[in-house]
Amino acid sequence: MDGKFISFEGPDGAGKTSVIQQIQEDLEQQLGKEAVKYIREPGGSRISEEIRQLLFDNQNADMDPRTEALLFAASRRQVVVSEIIPALKAGKTILCDRYVDSSIAYQGAGRGLGEQEIWQINQFAIDGLMPDLTIYLDIESELGLQRIAEHRANQVNRLDKEKLAFHQTVRQSYLRLQQRHPARIKLIDASQPLPTVINDVKTTIHDRFSELF
Template identity: 70%
Template sequence: MDGKFISFEGPDGAGKTSVMRQITADLKEQLGSDGVVYTREPGGNHIAEQIRDVLFDADNTDMDPRTEALLFAAARRQHLIADILPALQNGKVILCDRYVDSSIAYQGAGRGLGEENIWQINQFAIDGLMPELTIYLDIDSELGLQRIAQNRADEVNRLDEEKLSFHRKVRSAYQKLAQENPQRIVTIDASQPLDQVILQVQQAIHQRFSQLF
């Protein structure tokens, strides 16, 4: 497959949406709009988006943690088959808002299901396909939640409303993943001004893929 697969990860409030919006625009200017695919998890297609609605419904507070983990993996499988693999086969650059690392951090660590258990569930879903590069936007949990409260209080979902201790577990798991996978994961300090974060993301992508940026 000739395409390039880049995922973006980070705790809630890290600013992934703002960063990805600019990176997507810059790459489309360089490669043309047909050469870049922006997508998200859970989601990306009509089946996975329906699963997303169930996962993030604020009324589903009684959802069992294992059910949650399995639904994320199911949405990921459909996303992979319907969106990611075809784009890679057509030589496109994929910018994906969250992938397996999110499940390991949120369900494995945050929900206490075990990082290895979540990894195994997702191996069945992804059949070994991982991003060539993962941009991890790191931010202190308290600052991230403050950003959510200030900037998107009307978009808070079921996971955003978890306690601070949950979000700290998530961040710790992300940091552990970054330490264990330095060949794939590049950590960016997301507490910096947005323009500085974007510049460092551009540099990280260029370092991995010299023809980009």
């Protein structure tokens, strides 16, 4: 497949969505609108967005953790088949707001289901399709939660409400993943001002794909 698959990872409030918005705009300038595809996870396709609604519905606070993990994997499966693979075949650059690493960190570590177990159900879902490059936006949990509280208080969802310890566990899992897969996962200090973070991300993307930026 000719396309480029870039995922963005990091704890809540790290700045993934903010960074991707700018990266998408700049890449569209360079490559043309059709050459770039943004996907948010869970979601990104019709069926996957329906699964997303189930996952984030505040009425579903009693959802079983394994149900939750399977729904994330199911949403991912659908978006891989219906959106990601076709876009890669068409040579597009995919900017994916979360992917498998999120499940390992949140469900595997955060919910205590086991990183290995979550990796296995996700293998079934993605059938080997991993990103070429993963941008990991690293941030102290307190600062990430503070950003969400300050800027998005009206949009806090069910999973944002988990306590600080949960977020710290998630971050530690991300850091382990980065250490285990240093060639794929690149760490960016997301506590910096947004323009600096964006610049670091662009440099990192360019290091991997010299034709971008």
